[in-house]
Each structure stands twice: as C-alpha cells, then as structure tokens.
Amino acid sequence: EVQLVESGGGLVQPGGSLKLSCAASGFTFSGSAMHWVRQASGKGLEWVGRIRSKANNYVTAYAASVKGRFTISRDDSKNTAYLQMNSLKTEDTAVYYCTRPHYNILIGYDEDWFDPWGQGTLVTVSS
Amino acid sequence: DIVMTQSPDSLAVSLGERATINCKSSQSVLSSSNNKNYLAWYQQKPGQPPKLLIYWASTRASGVPDRFSGSGSGTDFTLTISSLQAEDVAVYYCQQYYSTPLTFGPGTKVDIK
Numbered sequence A: 001e002v003q004l005v006e007s008g009g010g011l012v013q014p015g016g017s018l019k020l021s022c023a024a025s026g027f028t029f030s031g032s033a034m035h036w037v038r039q040a041s042g043k044g045l046e047w048v049g050r051i052r053s054k055a056n057n058y059v060t061a062y063a064a065s066v067k068g069r070f071t072i073s074r075d076d077s078k079n080t081a082y083l084q085m086n087s088l089k090t091e092d093t094a095v096y097y098c099t100r101p102h103y104n105i106l107i108g109y110d111e112d113w114f115d116p117w118g119q120g121t122l123v124t125v126s127s
Numbered sequence B: 001d002i003v004m005t006q007s008p009d010s011l012a013v014s015l016g017e018r019a020t021i022n023c024k025s026s027q028s029v030l031s032s033s034n035n036k037n038y039l040a041w042y043q044q045k046p047g048q049p050p051k052l053l054i055y056w057a058s059t060r061a062s063g064v065p066d067r068f069s070g071s072g073s074g075t076d077f078t079l080t081i082s083s084l085q086a087e088d089v090a091v092y093y094c095q096q097y098y099s100t101p102l103t104f105g106p107g108t109k110v111d112i113k
Helices: none
Strands: A003-007 A010-012 A018-025 A034-039 A045-051 A060-062 A070-075 A080-085 A094-104 A109-117 A121-125 B004-007 B010-013 B019-025 B039-044 B051-055 B068-073 B076-081 B090-096 B108-112
Touching: A003 A094, A003 A109, A018 A034, A018 A094, A018 A121, A034 A070, A034 A080, A034 A109, A045 A070, A045 A080, A045 A094, A060 A070, A080 A094, A109 B039, A109 B051, B004 B090, B010 B019, B019 B039, B019 B090, B019 B108, B039 B068, B051 B068, B076 B090
Parallel strands: A010 A121, B010 B108
Antiparallel strands: A003 A018, A018 A080, A034 A045, A034 A094, A045 A060, A070 A080, A094 A109, A094 A121, B004 B019, B019 B076, B039 B051, B039 B090, B068 B076, B090 B108
16 A cells, blocks of 8 residues: 655744655655645645656756745655755645655656645644 | 636535536646646545545546546546535545646535535
C-alpha cells in the first residue's frame, strides 16, 4: 500500500523557518517526483511546488507565492521528501500535503495528477 | 498561469438525483501532441485529504464508483454524479496539469437536499 506521512508542522512566528518531512512507503520513491500542496483553513488547494526524480535531475519548480522562500529537497536513501520554509508569513498558515504524481513508464515522465495524498501537517504562522 | 473556475460554488441535490459540476480553464488544456485533456477531479471530505476521482478529464481512478463521470475538452469540463449518495457529500476540485504552475479550481461543495 502506498503511504505518505507528513510531519514537522507547528506554530512559528512570522519571519521564522520550519522544515516539513514527507515519509513515503509502498512504492519506488527514488523513481517518483514529489509535490507539495497546501490548503488554508476553509479555503481551496494551492500547489506549492515539486521535485523530480534523480533520473530527471531533481529539477524543482515552485509557485510564485513561495519562490525564493521555500525549498523542496529529497533523500532517496530515506524515502523522504522535505519542504524547507523560510521567511514565513501569516498567509503561509495552512495544512501542507505531500502527494505523488503518476509516472508514465512508457514515456518516462510524470503526469501530474495526484494519488495518493498524505494526511497533511498543519503549519501556523502567528506571533 | 492557467486560471481554473468552477460553477456553481455549491449545490444541494436529493439522494439518487444527478449532480453536475462545471470547470473552466482560462486556456485550453488539450494537448495537440497526444489529444489528451490535462484535467483531473478530486473529492475532499471534511478533515480528509483530497482523493483522486478522474484524470485525463474522463478516466475514472481505480476504485471510483461508476456513478462518477467526467467529460469535456479544451477549456470546458464537467463532473457528473449520476445518482447522489450520502457518502458523496464533499467538496470537489478540478485541477489542470497542462502546465506549471499547476492550478486548482476553487471547489464546489455538494450537499444533500
């Protein structure tokens, strides 16, 4: 069974930093891109960013709202993806989900529809 | 960026009746290279993460009941629940994966009338 488990959320002051983790199991993590999506309370889903696999050079991409402040990384030996969040703002308060895109073996590329999703971890940025 | 809109914001449908949700993209998500629409639908119940329902605009994900169907092409898409069940009460989101940044619609809340 594919499982994604986020951790590391909590309360942080504006301007502070936090690092989230996403532990994966049940699939070949090293061959998969990983994405982060967030959801403010009572609001919709916002894509945060992604990191591709080693075969795709660990290329990252970010939403404009977090670019330059957030960094996605991964440790394939630990089957874990990370979201380093710096210079946090109150508007970054949200549940953060990690999720996995579908990998098309035939074309060797990700198709960015997501299944499954982790349960999420809550990040609260407040003074 | 591709902007996704959904209508209505919410709807209430009687049990066993049809529910229809519309999703529109600000530009086409139909690829000319493979003739596929890069559009997915998700269901999110309170306190839970989203769950994939549909990808490629009309392909049901594994284990999704066949009362859920997706249709449309280009910029206009529809998610239909043919016979609403109590367990279908949720918020439904469309998502384009044609280009980065990936974007979601604002969601449509479905309730029982």
